[in-house]
Amino acid sequence: MKLRLYSVLACLTLAAALATAQSAAPAQNPEPAPPKTPETPQPSGKLAPPKEVASPVNNGMGFAFEPIFWKTSVHPEVRQGATYFRTDLGNFTYPTSPDRAVGGRVSIPIGTNGTFRGSFIQMKSTGATTSPVDLILFGGSARKDNLLIAQYKIELFKLSYDYLTYFWKKKNSDIRLKTLWEMQRISISNTIEDFVQRTDGTLASGNLAQGTKSILAPTIGMGLEQNVSRHFRWEARASGWAMPRRSVIGDMEADVAFRAGHFELLLGAKYLYFKTSPKGEQYEKGTISGPFMSLRYYIKKQ
Numbered sequence: 001m002k003l004r005l006y007s008v009l010a011c012l013t014l015a016a017a018l019a020t021a022q023s024a025a026p027a028q029n030p031e032p033a034p035p036k037t038p039e040t041p042q043p044s045g046k047l048a049p050p051k052e053v054a055s056p057v058n059n060g061m062g063f064a065f066e067p068i069f070w071k072t073s074v075h076p077e078v079r080q081g082a083t084y085f086r087t088d089l090g091n092f093t094y095p096t097s098p099d100r101a102v103g104g105r106v107s108i109p110i111g112t113n114g115t116f117r118g119s120f121i122q123m124k125s126t127g128a129t130t131s132p133v134d135l136i137l138f139g140g141s142a143r144k145d146n147l148l149i150a151q152y153k154i155e156l157f158k159l160s161y162d163y164l165t166y167f168w169k170k171k172n173s174d175i176r177l178k179t180l181w182e183m184q185r186i187s188i189s190n191t192i193e194d195f196v197q198r199t200d201g202t203l204a205s206g207n208l209a210q211g212t213k214s215i216l217a218p219t220i221g222m223g224l225e226q227n228v229s230r231h232f233r234w235e236a237r238a239s240g241w242a243m244p245r246r247s248v249i250g251d252m253e254a255d256v257a258f259r260a261g262h263f264e265l266l267l268g269a270k271y272l273y274f275k276t277s278p279k280g281e282q283y284e285k286g287t288i289s290g291p292f293m294s295l296r297y298y299i300k301k302q
Contacts, residue, residue, distance in 0.1 A: 054113075054167045055174050058227040058259050058302065060235065061115045063108055066296035070101040070270060072123055076152055076188060076286040078137060081278045082245075088134040088141070090282050092192070094150050096127030103156070105294070113164040123288075124153035131194070138282065140209025142194040147203060149193045154288070156272070157185045158251075162223065170226070178223040180239045184249055186274050187214040188284050213276040213284045215247040230302070231259050248275040248285075255292075264296040 074097050080090040103121030110116050128149055135142040142148055160182040168175045190213070194206035221239025228234070236254040241247070255268025270292050275285035 054164060054176060055227060056112075058230055058233050059174075059176070060225070060233065060257065060264075061107075061109050062298045062300050064264075064296045064298045065106045066104065066266075066294045068101075068103045068105060068119070068121060068292060068294045070103070070121060070123075070292040071099065071290045072101045072288055073097050073290050074123070074154070074286050074288040076154070076284055078190070078282055078284055079278070081280045081283045083279070084281045086136050088136045090136050092135060092137055092150075094125070094127065094152055095129040096125045096150075098123040098125040098154075101154075101288075105296075107296075110161070115162045117158075117160045117162065119156075119158050119160075121156040122153065124151070126151040137192050138190060138209040138211030140192065140194070140207040142192070142207060142209070143196070146206065147195040147197070149195065151191045153189045154286075155185075155187045155189075157187075159183045173227050173229070175224070175226045178225070178237070180219075180221040180223055180237060182219040182221070182239055182251075183216075184219050184241075184251070185214065185216045186249065186276075187212060188276070188286075190284075211282075213282075215249060215274060215276055217241040217247055217249055219249055219251060221251070233257050233259070245278060247277045248273065250274075257296075259302060262298050262301050264298065266292075266294045266296060268292060 076094050078090070078092040084090050101121050101123035103119060105117060105119035108116045126149065128147060131142045131144055131146050131148050134144050160180055162178050162180055164176055165179045166177040190209070190211050192209045194208075195203040196206045198204055219239040219241045221237060223235060223237030225235035226233060234254075234256045236252075238250075238252040240250045242249075250271075250273040252271040253268060255266045257267075258265045268291070270288070270290065272288040273286075274288075276283045
C-alpha cells in the first residue's frame with residue numbers, strides 16, 4: 001500500500017512540475033513577413049525618335065488674297081460637233097488674242113495641312129476677219145468674203161483644296177508633295193457679226209450669231225514645292241479632267257515666290273487647255289498660255 005501511495009504522489013508531483021513549466025514559458029508567435037516592395041520598371045535605354053513635322057516657315061499656307069496679271073496667248077476654235085448636219089461649214093478660228101487677263105485669288109488655311117483657294121480670271125478680245133467660205137456659227141450664217149467682227153470673253157473660275165500629303169526634309173528646307181482636289185468652270189461667250197458691203201462701199205450689218213459654251217468639271221492633280229529659305233520658295237502643280245467624247249481640262253502652273261513681311265511676289269507661267277463637250281452641234285477648244293505675276297498679301301506677317 002505504501003509503495004502504491006508513493007507512486008501516485010510521484011506522478012502527481014511530476015505532472016504539476018510539467019504544468020508549471022509550460023505556463024511559465026512565453027507563447028511563441030510567428031513573425032509577420034515583411035511587405036513586398038513593388039518593382040520599379042527600369043528604363044530600356046532607347047527613346048522613341050521625335051516625330052517630324054513640316055516647317056511652318058514660308059509654306060504659302062496662310063490666309064491671303066492677291067491680284068493676278070496674266071499675259072495670255074489664245075485663239076479659241078469653234079468646231080463642228082457630233083450633231084452638226086448642215087451643208088455649210090461650222091468651223092471657225094478667232095483671229096485675235098487678248099494681250100492680258102486679270103483676276104484674283106483668295107487662300108484660306110484649313111487645319112495644319114490644307115489650304116482652300118478660290119480664283120477668278122477673265123479675258124476678252126475683239127477682232128475682224130473675212131469669212132473664207134459660207135459659214136454657220138451658233139445658228140447664224142455668214143457668207144463667203146463678208147467681213148466678220150468676232151468677239152469672245154473667257155471666264156475661268158476655280159475652287160481648290162490643296163492637301164499636304166507627304167514631305168521630305170532636305171537640310172533646312174522641306175520638299176512638299178500636295179494633292180489637289182478642284183472644281184473648275186470655264187465659260188466662253190461668243191458674238192460674231194456679219195457685215196455686207198453695199199454697192200456704194202459702205203457696210204451694212206447682216207446676221208448676228210451669239211452663243212456660250214462652258215465646262216463644269218472636277219479636276220484632280222498633284223503639286224510639288226520647296227521652301228528654300230525664309231524668303232524664297234518655288235512650286236509647280238498640274239491637274240486635269242478628261243473622258244472620251246466629253247469635255248477636257250488640262251491645267252498647269254509653275255512659279256517662284258519671294259516673301260518679305262506681309263507680301264509675296266509670285267512670278268511664273270500658266271498653261272490651260274480646254275475643250276467643251278463635242279456631243280452638241282458645235283463645241284469650242286483652245287489653249288491659253290503665258291507668263292503671269294501676282295502680289296500676295298498675307299494677313300499674318302512672317
